[in-house]
Amino acid sequence: MHRISDEDLNDLVEQIASAVYGNSTIAAIRRQLGRFVPADILEAAITEYQSRAGRPRDLHEPRSLTDPAAQLEPWYIPRSDDVFWPSVRRRLEGTGLDDEPIRRINDASSKIVSFIPPPGTERFSSRGLVLGHVQSGKTTNFMSVAAKLCDARYRFVVVLSGITDNLRSQTQQRLEQILVGDDRGRWHLLTDRETDFDDRQSRNAANLLSNPDQRLLAVVKKNPYRLRKLARFLEAAGSILQDCPILVIDDEADQASIDVGNRGRQSTINSLIRRILSKPKVAYVAYTATPFANLLIDPSVPDDLYPADFIVDLPRSDDYFGAERIFGRDLLTYETGQVNRGLDVVRTVPDDEIAQVRPPGARAGFGDWRPTVTDSLGDAIRWFILATAARRCRDGAPADSTMLIHTSMRAPAHQRTAEVVQAYLGTLRSGWSTPAVRERFRHQWEQETTRVPATDLGLSPVPWPQVCDQIPGVMADVGVVVDNYQSDVRLSYGEEPVTAIAIGGNTLSRGLTLVGLVCSYFVRAASAYDTLLQMGRWFGYRRGYEDLPRIWMTGDLAAWFVDLATVEAEIRQQIRRYETEHKTPRQLAVMIRKHPAMAVTSAAKMRGGVTVRYSYGSQVMQTIKFHHRDQDWLRHNINAADRLLTAARSLPGVRETPVRAGRTALTGVPAARVMAFLRDYRFHERSPSLRSEALCEYIAKQNDYDALRTWNVVVIEQASDRLGTMELAGRKYHRINRSRLTVPADYADIKALVSTMDRVADLPASIRISDMIDGDPTDRRLRELRDGQLGGTGLLCLYPVSRNSTVERSSGTRGYPRTDLAAVEDILGIGLFFPEARGPEDRDYVAVDLSGLAPVDEELETVDIDEIDAADERAGEAVTDGAAS
Secondary structure, three states, rough: OOOOOOHHHHHHHHHHHHHHOOOHHHHHHHHHHHOOOHHHHHHHHHHHHHHHHHHHHHOOEEEEEEEEHOOOOOOOOOOOOHHHHHHHHHHHHOOOHHHHHHHHHHHHHHHHHOOOOOOOOEEEEEEEEEEEEOOOOOHHHHHHHHHHHHHOOEEEEEOOOOOOOOHHHHHHHHHHHHOOOOOOHOOOOOOOOEEEEEEOHHHHHHHHHHHHOOOOEEEEEOOHHHHHHHHHHHHHHHHHHHHHHHHEEEOOOOOOOOOOOOOOOOOOHHHHHHHHHOEEEEEEEEEOOOOHHHEEEEEEEOOOOOOOEEEOOOOOOOEEEEEEHHHHHOOOOOOOOOOOOOOOOOEEEEEHHHHHHHHOOOOOOOOOOOOOOOOHHHHHHHHHHHHHHHHHHHOOOOOEEEEEEOOOOHHHHHHHHHHHHHHHHHHHHHOOOHHHHHHHHHHHHHHHHOOOHHHHOOOOOHHHHHHHHHHHHHHOOOOEEOOOOOOOOOOOOOOOOOOOEEEEOOOHHHOOOOOOOEEEEOOOOEEHHEEEEEEOOOOOOOOEEEOOEEEEOHHHHHHHHHHHHHHHHHHHHHHHHHOOOOOOOOOOOOOOOOOOOOEEHHHHHOEEEEEOOOOOOOOEEEEEEEEOOOOHHHHHHHHHHHHHHHHHHHOOOEEEEOOOHHEEEEEEEEEEHHHHHHOOOOOOOOOOOOHHHHHHHHHHHHHOOOOOEEEEEOOOOOOOOOOOOEEEEEEEEEOOOOOOOOOOOOEEEEOOOOOHHHHOOOOOOOHHHHHHHOOOHHEEEEEHHHHHHHHHOOEEEEEOOOOOOOOOOOHHHHHHEEEEOOOOEEEEEEEOOOOOOOOOOOOEEEEOOOOOOOOOOOOOOOHHHHHHHHHHHHHHHHHHHHHHH
């Protein structure tokens, strides 16, 4: 055995990483370095490199869905000669971020990078989606992703930044500050804060893109003119693009990027984005907080923007104020616990005031409409002054502080509203010296701070006398800014603190960060989930003044935000579930709950969607995670199955019936006995869709509609006793083999327990399945066959798994390396096969239609359907012969 120091081992690992970045395979690296490095040391370095590269994939957060079969092995590791990410990290630390937020940013960006092809890959065109939260740090995340890819030799970073000039300019400014910073010598900026992309440098495209030591950056508005210029710039580079990895970040990816063309024609922006992505080496990563449209892109269009390679759900930190924390939400389907009521920060705009602050509909025209400062708007303006004053008391100096007034998308309404707000501010300034005005401020301060005590949010209260002293200075500083497409002066933040009441519409309703937003007055109507959520500029981080933000809106709008918080939580819950079940994006059919008064997104963006129902109905639920080193835990579940079978056999009406594969089923088992078993059985805590309370609640509800009142129970055993037996209720059953994934190591994840044909495990062997279904035996066809034969009867399968299960197939099937189970006790797994749900309690959902895709191998046991029929016939003959003898 040769010895090597830790420092030399690290250098060798980094050499291997550099070779991989340059398109060397591990086999090629063994040949190249094997001439100079002893074999045992080289293997140790390769093992260490693979371990480091795989760590981001093992992180519990962020949640992710990937297709291992379509990806290369994990490849990215930080190296000692990296320059871009260390610089970004240093600048983020300089903004005041603590160690924990920096760690989360580092982890999440590394995980995303690990799903993107390495730059040395000969040719690639990947598609990914990152789900953030409104105003939650998506820009910081994609800057970190870009920095790490630039360290890994990606050469050109393109950020598609919304459809407005002020959002593009704000994004450019943040990228220049954090991503580029003081490293200007390593960057060539193709855009700046004032200038969007043009073709001035097209003749130099080949030279600019061929420099391996320089990185290019372009922040481009999603505008046909600009995108066409960018496409021509790339095409002017010619063959240089064969060795020029490009990262395209699509910020606000649900806006403008989606194909909404009709009559078979692509929409212009979507067509131009796909033209850019057609280059030899392009990784496309979409970012959005409202992914409804992205999840409904038609996945059967091969070069469109459906996130076929990965989907990542960024977690929100505890100090993030989102829809759920502010407004609360309802319990999800089959979720138990207390309803989240939100924070007491929403104030109601009475219905009789709406006509005074919001103009009539476009068809009616403006006429002589003039807004007024109603009681609720006056309360909001005074609270903005009070909250800003309180912040100055806490901070000791002025800081950016903003109020948003959003009542209409129409520019004339903004100007008229600004005039009356200016007049009201003048009245407050001139009246401050009067006791009545001061008393009104004092009363509002005390009332609001009683409803939301600072101490409840971990902050120190600010006494009224201190606030009172700051109010004159705040009123002197506050300005009114109209921000719309007609504005000459737009809302912007610089070195001097800004205290502003911003009045606008669409330009303030997506992507743009309103710094120090403490007060929002919002009565704008919206008809789609994504539009309404994106208007919520009040979402985000309010460090040091968490007790001060307030929102004025109508009661109907507040109720809608509760509904949207529920929809958003449900989407993320499904993604967590799909991750734990190892689903891939090509299998992803995230279901988005419909609303009676709102559309999910625009009709043109929903053409890839179909209406579905969401419940346990028609689903297969299986246990795939086990505490394989906890003997008491494993033994408890075996005993639970033993108790179920023993009790069921003694119940009146329960019969033992011969079924497929020579097995017998206990038929007619009452639902109460099955629910007792589910409450007895211990599910792994990382199986969110398998909770006994939720399963039993669903069964009980189905009982009300004459479904799932009885169950069939089948023990799924192997044909031979090669792996030994498990005794249940006095009978011995042949154990089956299930190896586990190598990761994680602290519990056993077997990835799949049931086989496709188990869906019909309780059908009589006399039924020839090939005669009863049209086509291959998919789960849907088998479920329809079983439902037709057995109606609303449930099926519970028990799986006696050998503790000594081994890897029988080649390791790494579908990108998941396997190892022997090595459990301390046999495992009793269960599979629940539900028929189609009955009853009106199921909600309507919309989901992408995946039926046009080729079936994806789910790593289940699959055999030819004719072989199944023949095996059933042989098993039936054996049973008959045995009975005769």
